[in-house]
Amino acid sequence: MGAAHHRIGFGAGIAAAILSLTVVGATPAWRAVASAKAAPRTFSKHVLAWADVRNGYQHDSITHALSTIERLGWESGLYDTIIRTDSQPITKSPILFKQGTGIATGEQFLARNLDYFDAIFFFGVREIDLDPQQRADLLRFVHDDGKGFVATHSAATAFFSWPEYGQMVGSRFDEHPWGISEATVIVEDRQSPITRHLPASFPVVDEHYQLKDFDRKNVHVLARLDASKLDLKAPLVHRTDRDFVAAYTKTYGEGRVFYSTLGHPRELWDEKWLQTMYFEALKWVMKQ
Amino acid sequence: MIKLRVAISIVALIAMSVVSTPRADQGPPRPQPGATQQPRGERPQRQRTRKVVLAWADTRNGIAQHESTSHALSVIERLGYESGLYDTFIRTDSNIISKQPKRTTGDAASGGPNLAMADAIFYMGHRDVPIDEEQKKELLSFVKDDGKGIVAAHTALTSFESWPEFGELIGARYDGHPWHQLGTVINEGGDSPITKHFPATFQINDEFYQAKSFSPDARVLLRLDVSKMPPHAELHNQQFPLVWTKSYGKGRVMFSSFGHDASIYDNRDIAQMFLEGMKWALRITE
Secondary structure (H helix, E strand, O other), X not given: OHHHHOOOOOOHHHHHHHHOOOOOOOOOOOOOOOOOOXXXXXXXXEEEEEOOOOOOOOOHHHHHHHHHXXXXXXXXXXXXXXXXXXXXOOOOOOEOOXXXXXXXXXXXXXXXXXHHOOEEEEOOOOOOOOOHHHHHHHHHHHHOOOOEEXXXXXXXXXXXXXXXXXXXXXXXXXXXXXXXXXXXXXXXOOOOOOOOOOOOEEEEEEEOOOEEOOOOOOOXXXXXXXXXXXXXXXXXXXXXXXXXXXXXXXXXXXXXXXEEOOOOXXXXXXXXXXXXXXXXXXXXXXXX | OHHHHHHHXXXXXXXXXXXXXXXXXXXXXXXXXXOOOOOOOXXXXXXXXXXXXXXXXXXXXXXXXXXXXXHHHHHHHHHHHHHOOEEEEEXXXXXXXXXXXXXXXXXXXXXXXXXXXXXXXXXXXXXXXXXXXXXXXXXXXXXXXXXXXXXXXXXXXXXXXXXXXXXXXXXXXXXXOXXXXXXXXXXXXXXXXXXXXXXXXXXXXXXXXXXXXOOOOOEEEEEEOHHHOOOOOOOOOOOOEEEEEEEEOOEEEEXXXXXXXXXXXXXXXXXXXXXXXXXHHOOOOO
């Protein structure tokens, strides 16, 4: 079964790989591993799929999104994923343990911190308990280390009392005036690797967000909602410029950031187009 | 070997029909009833038609985590999702091990999964996991009194060494792993739905955990054929159970020594074993 473990190269191979990725309904890539020498797979890139939901805001879709991101990396061979719903890895300091607290032999081990990772996939919600040093380290991870940050949906609601986070992500949540409803997504950039697989416009059922505190000068918009088809008289509609952005990229210091509002319905994560968008976004923020 | 391959192919077909329920014909996602235009943070619980599984692996206590942990959690989620049998909440913290979870601040969490709404736990914690005495009581009571299930994998056996009741819950204690290599496994499960898809013996490569203080009530489904392993000074358990089931009060417990290696969760037979184990723990099967 050695062949089943080969890594797919970067570049054109990944495009082929993503097209052949298992989606629901297709044949899963289970492999028989009754093999004498099943070498552990190695991955050159490492993604932290982070959704600290200890505050209790755990949408049903969060687990499925984390699991889908893990599978996209695993099946493509591009990256491995560590899924965490706590925030222990959000530090650049060594994570040390007192003797006897974790390991029966009393040995000390280093847990993985931000330095191990090349990108974060973030699906947090609202206020998350990070101490000031963790906050500084998270910003440094992107700004100074040039690592990547892919944020989805409720990530725009996170840390609303932390201005620098808003600057890094590039926008803030300002209600979802239409609940879960169908809207038309207009793809503004059909050259970007993140959105070039998408049609010029297409309908998406989601909990569409209204964003605020973003500036088109600072972000590169990939997709927006077709405002002509939205109910602009819905009570919570605040934007008067009709600019309902749905996906964008930006830089933050040395690092790259991608954010999309799309991803509330769990089933949406089974859509190949959405998977490809986030997978390509991870590649882009990791400078692949 | 040919026999084994044939068996694997047959099981593969069965597993595909079980594991990969076609969903491609479902069309575009539909709005979820009752989920529109609720005030923020006040979403009503959607009517659940599936069982609920907490996939719990608190790995904050060192060695970060096994390389396989995230893949295992992800595969467990996928098995439930694609079979339509259960919804999974992955958690690497332990706040949800309570009927009324708290935030990190100690205030009540705003919602989310908890022991009151879960039907089973997939557990892959490691060594001493930071839960308090009240949480320990609730975890035991979840199985013993509420009749809920636990499916525990690999490092779970090393957990809570200083907590005797956890050993009674799981049915054994960790006693090292003499081998990490190809081994021959003997299927003693008979008609158990969890292991009946395995042949009478088969070979598999993994880090085999050795059990000690093994519960006399546990039913061994798979064990390692130590007679075919190279000698090892730390071999203490000639029976070497790898997979077993047991009851704990009103609830059901399954433990699997598999798997250390992340890729073992891609083994169709192992994946089916976990799915069937979860079905059994959830009382979908007997």
